[in-house]
Amino acid sequence: MLRKISTLSAIIFLSGCGTTYVLPDIDETTAIRAQNMFAEARTDTSRNTMQPAAAERRFQRVASRVKPVAEQFCKAETATIENFDCKVRIEIDREMKVRNAYFTYVKDQPVIRMTMPILQDMQSDDEVAFVMGHEYGHLVGRHIEKQQQQAMAGALILGMLTAYSNAQAAAAGMHYDPNAVGRNIELGAAAGAMAYSQSYELESDTLGTRIARAAGYDPVKGARYFARPEKARTDSGNLSFWGTHPPDERRIATVLAVDAQIDAQQGLQRKQKAQ
Ligand SMILES: [Zn+2]
Numbered sequence: 001m002l003r004k005i006s007t008l009s010a011i012i013f014l015s016g017c018g019t020t021y022v023l024p025d026i027d028e029t030t031a032i033r034a035q036n037m038f039a040e041a042r043t044d045t046s047r048n049t050m051q052p053a054a055a056e057r058r059f060q061r062v063a064s065r066v067k068p069v070a071e072q073f074c075k076a077e078t079a080t081i082e083n084f085d086c087k088v089r090i091e092i093d094r095e096m097k098v099r100n101a102y103f104t105y106v107k108d109q110p111v112i113r114m115t116m117p118i119l120q121d122m123q124s125d126d127e128v129a130f131v132m133g134h135e136y137g138h139l140v141g142r143h144i145e146k147q148q149q150q151a152m153a154g155a156l157i158l159g160m161l162t163a164y165s166n167a168q169a170a171a172a173g174m175h176y177d178p179n180a181v182g183r184n185i186e187l188g189a190a191a192g193a194m195a196y197s198q199s200y201e202l203e204s205d206t207l208g209t210r211i212a213r214a215a216g217y218d219p220v221k222g223a224r225y226f227a228r229p230e231k232a233r234t235d236s237g238n239l240s241f242w243g244t245h246p247p248d249e250r251r252i253a254t255v256l257a258v259d260a261q262i263d264a265q266q267g268l269q270r271k272q273k274a275q
Contacts, residue, residue: 037224062128134204
């Protein structure tokens, strides 16, 4: 009985940490377009590797355009949250030798980093801008914060369950493993942290599309980068950019749908102005 209640409360707790933004509906036409774009990007053999100096110039050029727009976007979206820090440092990670881009906190300051290999691998300013916008999406969607809450909830619930069954086992004179509590807390934390990763990715794609568009880039062109065929893990066994950002048609479909939404909104605004 306790097990049932706890599982139920785990589900309720975890679903309380879902996405803040509504993910767009994907109609059939959009799904088919996404499928075609995905297949085309996957088989594209025309990609070139950019020289480091040129890649760095591209990074600076895009960052200087995306940053003020994304900051303003972030401020507007988080206006009701007290002391929300939208001032992101965007920098190149010169240590990491694999293609990667990520959002993190350094001493409480939000930071977006892109590695040289990923910058050299990108084919257009649109790709850099979209990935940058996507990483801002993790900030605006408060994903790190939410995943920590989920991890804690998961750890607490699994830890409680283990403690309960151990107590039962001990009462029945059975062998019990005192380390199991700690182990299950870790397991619970991992499971909690993973629970929404896919919807967080899609939420970041939604926000990234809006940021890239607002900064004057083409997010649809930029999102092609995700479809690039790559291994989910690096040779050393670490998760690559494609491991943490699973390439699938749904991502492209989401970007297409949000892009069309923006078109519709802007068309409406133009119409209203003309009246
Ligand atoms: Zn992401």
